[in-house]
Amino acid sequence: MAHLAFLMNIIEVQNLKKSYADGETETIALADVSFTVRKGEFLAIMGPSGSGKSTLLHVLGLLDEPSSGSYLFDGKNTYSYTGDELARLRNEKIGFVFQSFNLLARTSVLENVKLPLAYSSIPESEWDERAAKAIESVGLAHRMDHQPDELSGGERQRVAIARALVTNPDVIFADEPTGNLDSKSGKNVMSIIQELNEKQGRTIILITHETSTAEHSERIIRLIDGVIESDEKVVNRLKATDEYIK
Amino acid sequence: MTYKHLIKTAITGLETNRSRSILTIIGIVIGITAIMLVMSLGAGAQNLILSQVQGLGTNTIAVVPGLVSTSPSSFAANLYSDSLKPADLTALESKANVPGLADIMPVVLGSEPATYQSNDYQVTLFGATDLIASIFDLTPTAGQFFTADDVTSQSKVAVIGSKVASNLFGNDNPINQQINVNGVSFQVVAVLPSSGGGSLFDFDDMTIMPYTTAQTYLLGIKYFNRLIIEAAPGANVEVVADDITTTLAESHNITDPTKYDFTVQTQQDLANRLGIITTALTWFLVAMASIALFVGGIGIMNIMLVAVTERTREIGLRKALGATDRDILAQFLIEAVFLTGIGGLIGIVLGSSLAYLISLGLSYGLGLNWQFVFPWFGAVLGFGVSALIGLVFGSYPAHQASKKSPIEALRYE
Numbered sequence: 001m002a003h004l005a006f007l008m009n010i011i012e013v014q015n016l017k018k019s020y021a022d023g024e025t026e027t028i029a030l031a032d033v034s035f036t037v038r039k040g041e042f043l044a045i046m047g048p049s050g051s052g053k054s055t056l057l058h059v060l061g062l063l064d065e066p067s068s069g070s071y072l073f074d075g076k077n078t079y080s081y082t083g084d085e086l087a088r089l090r091n092e093k094i095g096f097v098f099q100s101f102n103l104l105a106r107t108s109v110l111e112n113v114k115l116p117l118a119y120s121s122i123p124e125s126e127w128d129e130r131a132a133k134a135i136e137s138v139g140l141a142h143r144m145d146h147q148p149d150e151l152s153g154g155e156r157q158r159v160a161i162a163r164a165l166v167t168n169p170d171v172i173f174a175d176e177p178t179g180n181l182d183s184k185s186g187k188n189v190m191s192i193i194q195e196l197n198e199k200q201g202r203t204i205i206l207i208t209h210e211t212s213t214a215e216h217s218e219r220i221i222r223l224i225d226g227v228i229e230s231d232e233k234v235v236n237r238l239k240a241t242d243e244y245i246k
Numbered sequence: 247m248t249y250k251h252l253i254k255t256a257i258t259g260l261e262t263n264r265s266r267s268i269l270t271i272i273g274i275v276i277g278i279t280a281i282m283l284v285m286s287l288g289a290g291a292q293n294l295i296l297s298q299v300q301g302l303g304t305n306t307i308a309v310v311p312g313l314v315s316t317s318p319s320s321f322a323a324n325l326y327s328d329s330l331k332p333a334d335l336t337a338l339e340s341k342a343n344v345p346g347l348a349d350i351m352p353v354v355l356g357s358e359p360a361t362y363q364s365n366d367y368q369v370t371l372f373g374a375t376d377l378i379a380s381i382f383d384l385t386p387t388a389g390q391f392f393t394a395d396d397v398t399s400q401s402k403v404a405v406i407g408s409k410v411a412s413n414l415f416g417n418d419n420p421i422n423q424q425i426n427v428n429g430v431s432f433q434v435v436a437v438l439p440s441s442g443g444g445s446l447f448d449f450d451d452m453t454i455m456p457y458t459t460a461q462t463y464l465l466g467i468k469y470f471n472r473l474i475i476e477a478a479p480g481a482n483v484e485v486v487a488d489d490i491t492t493t494l495a496e497s498h499n500i501t502d503p504t505k506y507d508f509t510v511q512t513q514q515d516l517a518n519r520l521g522i523i524t525t526a527l528t529w530f531l532v533a534m535a536s537i538a539l540f541v542g543g544i545g546i547m548n549i550m551l552v553a554v555t556e557r558t559r560e561i562g563l564r565k566a567l568g569a570t571d572r573d574i575l576a577q578f579l580i581e582a583v584f585l586t587g588i589g590g591l592i593g594i595v596l597g598s599s600l601a602y603l604i605s606l607g608l609s610y611g612l613g614l615n616w617q618f619v620f621p622w623f624g625a626v627l628g629f630g631v632s633a634l635i636g637l638v639f640g641s642y643p644a645h646q647a648s649k650k651s652p653i654e655a656l657r658y659e
Contacts, residue, residue: 063566063652084570091568098656102563106262118251119568163567 008075010171010203011037011060016069018055018226029055030066031226039170042197042204044214044234047223054175056223057207061094061173062086074170091119095164097193099176101156103148103163109135110144113163120167134162138192154185161192171203172196178213190216191240216240247573256580263553267585270549273542274589274635275596278628280535282597283604285624288528290605292521293617299517305348306381307487308511309473309494313504328469329507334497335473343493346481351377353472354457356465358428362414369410369427369453373460374474381474384449389421389436397456402463404432408440409450427453430463487512532624542589543635550582550643554650561647562655575648582640583633590632594625 018030029052037043047053058064059071062078071078074093081089090096103112113131122130135144138158148156157177164172174193178186194216197204206217214220215238222229247255260267311327335352338344354373359366378384379391392403404425411420420434438449461467477486487510494508495501554561561574569577598620605618 058653061566063656084572087565087568087570087573090566096566102559102656104560104563107258115564116567118247118255119564119570119573124248167568 008039009036010039012072014070017067019067028226040201042217044206044217044220046214046220051223052226053207053223057175062090093170095169095172097160097164097174097177099179101160108145109159113166116167130166134166138162153181154188157189173205175207187240194240252576252580255577256584259581271585271589273545274586274632275593277539277542278590278593279597280538281532281628282594282624283601284531284535285621286601286619289619290616292524295520296517304513305477306513307475310509313506330470337493337497344489346477346486348478349377349476351375351474352457352470354460355471361426365414367413370451372452372454373457386436387439391436397458400458400462402432403435405436405454407438407450407452411437483512543639547639550640554643554647558655561650562652565652571648575644578644578647579640583636586632586636590629594628
């Protein structure tokens with residue numbers, strides 16, 4: 001059945017709506033959103049600020065609950081999960097990469113990457129090896145014992161990617177991962193993300209407002225005012241490794 | 247998350263915010279230090295008092311006028327009642343009534359002005375028999391105690407305490423000098439050494455003379471303020487005390503024990519009574535010190551709440567990476583308990599060290615026979631209470647932390 005895995009949808013959302021009651025007025029962040037994401041797909045979600053893309057990422061990443069509509073993650077409706085079950089899913093199946101890295105200060109690269117393992121059921125004897133492997137895969141083996149404030153922005157984001165990878169998740173959510181980086185570091189980070197998708201077959205959901213970043217993906221969903229404006233394949237896909245070498 | 251990692255995470259959290267952690271525990275340190283100090287010194291004082299009471303000899307029984315209740319409040323209420331009469335003395339001395347009685351010493355008390363030449367001093371009058379020297383273990387620095395004959399013949403002789411001697415005589419030798427007490431002349435036959443100021447029975451201010459002399463020449467009374475009885479060696483003190491009670495009840499014609507106009511006290515009674523007083527005092531001070539501990543707990547809660555707000559992003563991140571509400575709750579709760587537990591340990595060490603230093607000061611500085619007591623109960627209590635304070639005052643901030651929504655937390659700047 002393994003050859004059919006790529007045909008399965010890891011994410012299915014139907015008529016998803018998210019609104020916030022802000023005092024008297026109701027703010028609608030997502031009006032009516034429906035789409036699916038295949039396992040192993042690299043999807044970019046684009047939109048100007050206030051378009052609802054961050055809200056969508058939070059709902060997809062199981063950090064927030066939709067107001068209405070259904071969300072099937074890995075074939076199961078997320079509506080029925082308890083808080084603890086959601087925490088376990090975030091831990092085992094999902095990796096997050098944030099715009100502002102969110103590394104623990106005064107904590108070594110190795111310890112930062114091991115952080116998700118502490119909340120997992122993975123035996124402690126495997127932690128160091130897993131963390132070291134994840135750090136190696138982002139090319140920071142020589143920085144293992146450094147602290148975040150001794151690293152450049154690009155290196156910090158690579159540590160965050162290693163942390164997202166360490167529990168071997170199915171999906172990686174990257175929220176403006178290059179937003180705080182210069183273009184060279186940004187391309188380096190994008191090349192790693194692209195590699196995770198192509199070589200390791202991980203599903204990537206990338207949030208960005210830059211077309212140049214989004215064009216590294218296979219497919220772009222554009223959101224405006226909480227509604228999907230377009231959902232199309234990327235014709236001329238950018239290859240981050242090529243740009244990086246230049 | 248396993249306990250091992252919860253503890254590790256908590257320690258890392260505390261180390262990361264070291265100066266704040268230290269400031270947080272000061273309140274707890276002060277509270278526990280105060281409790282340890284009070285309990286140690288309280289126990290030391292109790293030991294000192296009890297050792298002095300027991301030093302009187304466990305065979306000693308006292309009869310005081312009036313019915314002294316078991317509570318310490320009316321201890322001296324009936325000191326000057328007149329219910330102990332010479333007839334009682336005769337009745338008690340009868341072997342048929344109290345077979346276990348070895349000796350009996352009537353005591354009369356008073357306060358009189360004494361003069362020698364141009365010096366005057368208000369002395370405490372203590373009328374007794376020659377037995378007083380052995381009962382209170384008194385050895386004069388100069389002269390000889392009065393004898394049983396002096397008691398019988400109502401000799402006008404006096405044994406004076408060290409302060410009386412220095413106030414009336416300065417550097418002169420008081421022996422065989424005549425002092426004037428309330429207009430009557432007495433010959434000084436002996437001077438007592440200074441008791442050092444810390445003794446339960448302080449004879450420094452006293453003038454001791456035969457009780458017969460004091461009754462006749464100074465007080466003008468026929469009754470006694472106390473009867474001090476020595477039980478015979480080997481006699482059961484409780485039995486002797488019961489015999490005394492029966493004899494006096496008969497002599498006073500009283501059948502209802504609640505109407506007794508006298509009280510028989512053994513050394514054990516006195517020890518118990520004094521024990522109750524010092525224990526009550528100690529707990530009162532512990533209660534005072536507990537206020538410091540409570541304030542310390544409020545401080546912990548305050549700073550933990552600030553820490554939770556400060557670390558909102560960290561909480562959000564941990565939740566995004568798979569931490570459950572319970573993981574976050576446990577992390578902050580363990581941090582709080584660790585803080586207060588460490589504060590408690592420091593307080594225990596600091597408090598007992600201070601108590602030890604004070605004990606040294608009391609025994610060498612004041613010459614008291616003061617023993618340092620490590621209050622094990624206080625240590626266990628203090629540590630338990632401080633950990634409990636962490637649990638109680640840490641639970642609200644920890645709950646706040648655990649309920650933070652991960653997206654709110656991640657958005658927080």
